[in-house]
Amino acid sequence: MTAREQITRKPDRLSPTATAPLKGAAWKALTAKFPARTVPDSWPASTHSAEEVLERLDRPPLRAANMSTHCARRLAARHILAWLESFPGESWHQRWSASSAHRMGSRWRTEALAWLHARNVNVREEELRSGLLALLCADVFRPDLGWLSENCRRLHWRIAMTVHRDPDGFRRLEELADSGLWDATLGLRARNQLAILLMAKGGVINDITVGDCLELREIEIKTLSLKGGGHSLFYSLLKGLGTFPGDAPATLRGMTVHTGQVGVGQLVDRYSLQFGPARDVIVDYLSERQPVMDYTSLENLSRVLALHFWKNLELHNPGIESFHLTPEVAAAWKHRLQTKTAQRKQPDGSVIDVVSPRRNVVQLMSLVRAFYLDIAQWAAEDPSRWGVWAAPCPISQAECTHKKHISHRKARMDQRTRERLPALPTLVAAADKQLKNARIRLDAVRAAQARQSFTVLGEVFAKATSSTSANPESSTMVTDAAGRRRDLGQAEKRAFWSWAAVEFFRHTGVRIEEMLETSHHSITQYTLPGTGELIPLLQIAPSKTDEERLLVVGPELADVLSAIVCRVRDSTGAIPLVESYDMFEKTWNPPMPLLFQWRSGGQDRRISESLIRRGLTEILQESGLTDAAGEPLHYQPHDFRRIFTTEAIMNGMPPHIAQLILGHKDIGTTMGYKAVYPEEAINGHRAFIARRRELRPSEEYRAPTDVEWDEFLGHFERRKVALGDCGRAYGTSCQHEHSCVRCPLLRVDPAQRPRLQEIQENLTARIDEAEREGWLGEAEGLRVSLAATNAKLAQLGERTRRAATINLGIPTFREIVGRTATLPALKGPATE
Template sequence: MTTSVETMPAAADVEAMSVPALRRATARQRFPARPVAAGWPATCTSRDEVQQLLSRPPFMLDNEGYQHKRQLGLPLLLDWLEDQPGCTWQDRWKTSRIEAAGAEWRQEISAWLQGRGTDQRWRLAAFSNALAAVISADVVRPSIGWLVTGATGKGVLVRNLARSRDPQGFARLRDLGESDADVRPTEARLALHRTAMILAAKGGVVQDVVVGDVLELVEAEADAHLKVSAGTRALYYLLNRLGAFGPDAPPSLRGLRNLGQRTPEELIDRYNLRCGPIRDLLVDYLRERQPALDYASLKSLAYYLGQRFWQDIERHHPEVDSLRLAPDVTVAWKLRLRTKATTVTGPDGHKTEARVERINYRECLTPVRAFYLDIAQWALEDPARWGPWVAPSPVRDEEVGRRKAQRQRKARMDARTRERLPVLPALVRTVDQRRKDAAAVLEAARQTHPGEAFTAAGQKLVRAVVPHGAAGKTWAEDPTTGKRRDLGLEEEHAFWTWATVEVLRATGVRIEELLELSHHSLVQYRLPTTGELVPLLQIVPSKTDTERLLLVSPELADVLSTIIRRIRDTSGAVPLVRSYDRAECTWRAASPLLFQRRRGTENCAFTEDAIRTRLSQALIDTGLTDLATGEPLRYTPHDFRRWGLSPRPGS
């Protein structure tokens, strides 16, 4: 008999969940943890059988002192368990208050010892020693939540389980961690401890661990410590290399937590609509449109119809249950749609909530009008299915006219280009200088012994001792402020900011096209007249589904060659990495992407958020401000596209 089968939360709960929480829930559903067993042979044994088991190898310790302490503590532990209600040792463990006490469980046992008139300190230590042995013998299985609180020492579980439960499995895991240059010693030790916690809670050996067990442990640690603990990627990486997860497991931990493509039902149920018939109609409509749309368009359509249209109607007019909307309901909805809430910063820096015009107002109206017209058209072909829902469209044809909106958008784009075009040289100079300075400071620090001062790029710093668990990093302290800096990370950020700015301004590509550039994108064309080889950059289809070839200038060629030299591995090849397509919610095939970086045990593709963050920081570094708001000037990747499509000065 087993319990604890993973299921997805109800629709109402899903609506209230944050995106990270929803990703975790989806990952647990796809890769469930091993269920908690209600009983197993070792926990059903008698007291005498437990004592006999722990007095024989492999549970008997070589150190006579520790073995004697265990022999003294085991009767105490069994006495305490027998004082708890239950039929098996595990039942008694669960009905006790020890798990509720968490890391403070020793206070609970001390109170029990005092109640028996035996509160000597050595008895508590002997009890703790015996508890580790009982767990390793699989007599009791503490919960993951209790173990991650630090209830047992990090080395205790590993030593006991490695000796008695799975010597070969732990030896292989230890050897992998020590031999892999990408795994830090502290991460390898944490992987052993975390694996021991999984075995203590779930039973079995190292090879029995499944992906869901790791997800459960990581989430329990996040709940206990209010953050994701370090070294979780290394844990997944080592167990996967060990072969514990099987061939169908994703290659990395981050590959687990994407939601993937969702069904029309799931897309609509995100908005928790109250009117069941309307909800079902929207689902049917999406399913009917699905074959002709890519996933990004389907998701956008669900957003406009589910949230911007019907959820807004239900929120302000809960009595409405038909597509035939009253004129006052329609007018009120359109007025609300014209504006959106935002935070405005005043001249004094004070932030207030305000409503501003929604620029893409007509983009919300168009899907709603198409929805009504499609139903009317389909009703002619299938009146039984669509006829009852035919109603006048609340959006008139003239309201979705695009000519005026396109002119307004063009005017905004031109104004933005005129404002940011003069700033581009300052941005280019800033990111280039910061790249050179960061590289000089890092190189000077590497030539300096810890504790010694050095000067580079006009900065006076002191080489700091590397913090525990941060081997391979280069740290320095500012003697004036006392701030500690990770110089390697600063150099990495400065380099990729420079690379991003240079490639975007030289090509004018979209951000998704930038992130899809690979070593294979560099091609050559031989001119038929002269036989000269011309370097070209192949841009894969994106928004317009049209492949493009861009001429590579000498400056761009220098930037691209610098990027390639940086990301080559020890064999001289550009590593193959998988990137996540946020629009289609799928993983792309592995390719030698140019915009990739090393993160722990794996090479990761850059994300759009990472690129935008680097650009925002670069603008802050220039010190330039927006004349209208007084805040740091903002650049988006698309601003470089406008610059790339605009005539260059002097052309």
């Protein structure tokens, strides 16, 4: 926390920023597009009599292979049907709905048992459960998904539905699943979900719709809090059958958290503005600007106008109804805009508000100023629509000056680059070491037997079972010495993709979204017309500037790309097609053979930005790098882009070529990425001195005469004094009247220590004499000389201690000198 930050215990009035968040908007649109099947009140199997139902249970495929199991299920089913007959309805499903069972959850058996016991029917709770299973397999009635999700997730329910309802459908799904996954924890969970869908909606596997799957996942998330990608494997298996429509989503992973694109009204309404007419004007303004803006910019503009501008004014000025702000209101709003409030969790678990300066305040005020100026211009063109809202702009042009902001940002970014560029080799070495160690651990756990302890890299592990494979021998899950479970297979995956990201970043200088959208199609080659030489190229898909570009692939980058391609290929040699979510445009990209993908939870998916950032953090922790303040050094993916630019230009790449490689529209942006180093200023200054020297009088650079040379050499001879050497510069006279003891330029010869001690004793005696005789002025001057003598003796002691250091074998200058020049005599002409 900086000195400028202020901590307050009271929450800021503006802290509830979004009362209607957009999270899950994409899910709502998906459920509206793919509605779930409705359950009718009756169907043929639900209208049969009790005897007809029991007769169906006696015939395959509903008849259990074990006779005792079949008899127990049949008898319990008879009792349940007798109980349901006590409720009104023309079908068994209507009677089930009329009973209290669908509202009581697992307690329905208590009600049924009480009714049966009252009629002298002896039956146990476990028997009723088996009878219910037989009736659900026969599709006699269909409980809702919520009831089934809470009460029917046992092993025998899944097995019974697989055997008695649709064995062929389950067999086809098993063929689509990975080897060993069908009987692993993830596979069993998916089969449970499929069985629940069949019991709730009826039919067979091919009858399940996209809407059914969406309804089940929504219930699991909201009611049972079953989140995570591993709970959507059942949908991916169904999608692989080819029964879903072509526009069905490729996966349900992450669908509930993505917002998707929403309308302008929803973007504004998430902030619950109080004054409706102002809300309508902002919506109309955004609608006018929407055709020429991308979705990210539109969302940002809606946030600025609705939250930072009007919501802020409403919270601090209740009842405000006009864009015409008084000077006091405008000044207070601009003052509040200078800071932002963020919540920070403390070690004791409490949460406090941290107020810090807002760095992008100039951009926010620029957007509000543009809002005022646009409405003023549109009011002249369409007075009936915009004229009533035209008002003087409360923000002047001077307040929107970006010059100081840009210079401060440039200084911060240059400092980051200067700190991180020298540390890049250490970071690269740490990433490589982490990957090698992860592979060593992975090889060790694969070679170990199930539940066997083994030691690798000084750590002791015990092999454990895994949720992704039914074979315990193929598990990569271990328990370390502290009792924590660790998946060494997942650790090796994270280490590989962290290493690949570091190498990709530093060799290409691309943005993180561009790296994650790089596909197998991006790797191409170009044949030179003259020589026929093949030049490997990497095509970067359009991102921020909507302009694609090509990079030449060097040998190092080619090795990285080769390692990635070899890793992501499937058993057929092809790279799987993966749908990815564009975090900026809030849309799903079409399936592509992305390079940065992995298989997680039995599904192929794109690697996320958060995983790349966590990987960088793990590498930095491994490397132990620190900044100038001694704090752990942090790398952002964009730091590699600035480092790439700085290295390229410093090593001779023309800035306009670097501009094309980076995809910048303005060369000024490219030069802004290039960090300024002190060496450049030094070299520039030296070049200036050389140019200035060329303009000075030529006689200053003539050859010296013999007299001038003798005078120069004689200067060094005259610097020799009794106590040592005088350090005054050539051409200067003594400024201390040859009082050498007091002179700071005197460098005492260690051999003259006895002489200096004699002077010290003499000065002490003379001071005593002057004090006895009353010569106070003489005594004061002698004390100054004595202090200078003591200082000279202290300097000699320090030099003696430094000379007494241990000899490390490094030769001194006197030992490596090649020859010794002899100075000529002072009298006579200079000789060579």
